[in-house]
Amino acid sequence: MGPELLILDAVILVVFLVLGVPAPLCFGAAAFFIFLVGDYPTTNFLVSSGFSKLSSIILLAIPLYVFAGGVMTHGGIAIRLVDLAESMIGRVRGGLGVAVVISTAVFGAISGMATAAVAAIGPIMIPKMVARGYDRGYATALVSCSAVLALLIPPSSSMILYGWVTGTSIAAMFLAPILPALILVSLFSILNFILTRNMKLHQPEPVTFGEGMFDVWTKTKRAGFGLAMPLIILGCIYGGITTPTEAAAIAVIYALPVGFLIYRDLTFKSFADIAWKSGQIAAVMMIMVFFSSMLARVWTMENVPQQVLETLLSVSDNPVVLFLLVNLFLLIIGMFLDDVSGVLLASPMLLPVVKELGMDPIQFGAIVGVNLGMGLITPPTAPILYFGGLIGKTTLPKMIKPTLAFIFFAYLPVVLLTTFVPELSLFLPELLLGN
Template sequence: MILVLGLSFFLIMLIGAPIMTALGLSAAMALQSGDRSLLIVVQMAFQSLDSFSLMAVPFFILAGHLMQSGGVARRLVQLANAFVGWIRGGLGAVAVLTSLLFATVSGSSSATTAAIGSVLIPEMEKKGYPRSFAASIAASSGELGAIIPPSIPMIVYALTANVSVGALFIAGILPGLLIAVSLILTVCVIASIKGFDEVRALSLKDWTKGVLVALRDATLALMMPVIILGGIYGGLFTPTEASCIAVLYGLALGMFVYKEITLKNLLGIFGRAAVMSAIILLIVAFAAVFAYLLTINQVPQRVAATLGSVTTSPFAFLLLVNGMLFVVGMFIEALAAILIIVPILAPISMSFGIDPIHFGMIVITNLAVGMVTPPVGVNLFVVCEVAQLKMHQLARYLVIFLAVLIVDILIISYVPALSRAFL
């Protein structure tokens, strides 16, 4: 059954079928090969979606779309530009900083990439950035949408590993800041070497004035993560209730304050959010069936026994896990990978004495990097569509950013205090 499951999954993926199709069909074929009822597919899929916490996913997606269409992205760009736009490579740094800020309201890596890339890639080109470099910045910084809270992959991980969503949200703050700072430094170094985006002379008085004006315009947008995270950590509401509040806040902000959302385009916003939510929830449903088949065939126990025979060192174990997750992230979408791999690896990590919240951040940051690695990097597809480029055209600069992100992953893996600092 496991042989049929694995072979059919990869063959279906190779012909270009969506990940949810590959998960569902391979599970059905494996059940048939083992003379099991196909009703298991329906039962497990329904059971996996019958979750109060999982309801947060479509609401956070809708909130992100409302913020994206309601003028929030533009105001966050202006705020980031006021802070760092004057330095060498400033516009590239603005892209990273805006992605960090937008991640606090979107919860989605691809949404962050699309929102920031569509606004800033053309502007970076005007400043002399090669389009491939600008697109690589947008794709790499877009992964912050999966790491900075609120994060949809964090919600799915928490449900899978049975850990606190709120604790994972807090754990993502410092790793997200580490990645953002490292990407900004990388952009500035490359810009200095290549001569992109010259330094603008700016007095302290002018800089302060510009920052204060931008802060005033973006204050209401920045209040959204404060309300959401403050309410969760203050015990006022659950993450699912917070997602509903985020939708109401985003709707009120876009329609009545910024007035950039009208009744005419509201249907389109709801439609796009519904499609994205349906895709994610179908992945969750079919991945649950896939994970069920792995479990009943004792794959987690076999993997645990294999790893235990290879090493007894937590250091070596984390190195093996990072290597495996990096490869998995290249081929499998992040949410599906979480649902398939976490039930196998989370118990093993605990046997090595690794904190489950810290291990969650290792998994999520690895799979977030997978969003910018070919051949199945979601952010790459988004940014190539926005910038009208082929994936291979990004390779020259993307390799540099990937090297920096790998170093970040190793730091997050071996410095658990980063994930535990605020817990």
């Protein structure tokens, strides 16, 4: 099959996605287009490749984590995390912004989804920041940009998918993006102090050191059960007690009594809504996995990864240039696709390319996570920014200036560090797992 048809197939996929066609149908259309124009006697191999991927028990972890995160979301953990972060640093000038970054990052880890972090933290913190003198556009941009840390901090659905698609250890993929995520949290916090230096912020009344420590201790106890959830999950996995899927089941079992009996913010009505939405997410994801597996199989048979590598090498044989081109490709994918679609599309296509260039699959997984996260907040598409604007009741033009500052002075440096400093993503897996 000629490269023209493969390019046309990729164009069909992207155009359908941009037009708003449901992502599973976009992958299915691309797979069937290649089948129709190619010389294939039967569709049996396509269907079998889709069903063979669905049989993986690893995929069960994603709806379980989504369900556990939904229980904690409606179970009162968000407000308790916000109160804890604010008690720790909220009395410092600009400290409320840092509290947003920290609470959003932690909540993103609990929920596993960037949209859930925006939906839970945004309605609490954006009005509070505006009341303290923060610009509404800035406050909304800060919440939205911080929310994409959910792609990097374990347990991350994106990292589970990447590990499953590429055959890489899920435990290693949970660890690989942690250091890049911590650097992002630090850079976001520093930029927050810089960007708010000219804002007329209202600070709460000062308290004594003893009063402040007592407040922190009180808020820590209130948020303790929520904070313990990711620690329990990771402890079970890295302690060798459970697999990631079993740890996800433990997370559900843990979240239910916390939401119903301890925090008592979870009701049977909200529980039914969570179960219904989790089921919807699981169903959509299974259909997407089915069709994306078909597309990946066809593209592999047509040597698409090898053709991508040959195309890159025709541009340059300098590894630095080639890695920059891979990052640019990932950024573009992240701008047009959600993180799940981006992982399913980019990982099988680009992994053979970067392995040929000498990159470890674990490092590449961290690069995929950081790039797709940056794509979610990069205009003109920026789906997380638009969602944040709905929550914060503002518009994209009012969010664009701080967002670009976070992209160019936080996300972009971390992308480059993750790409050209392998130890940043390989240190923790090598230390804890010996990979």
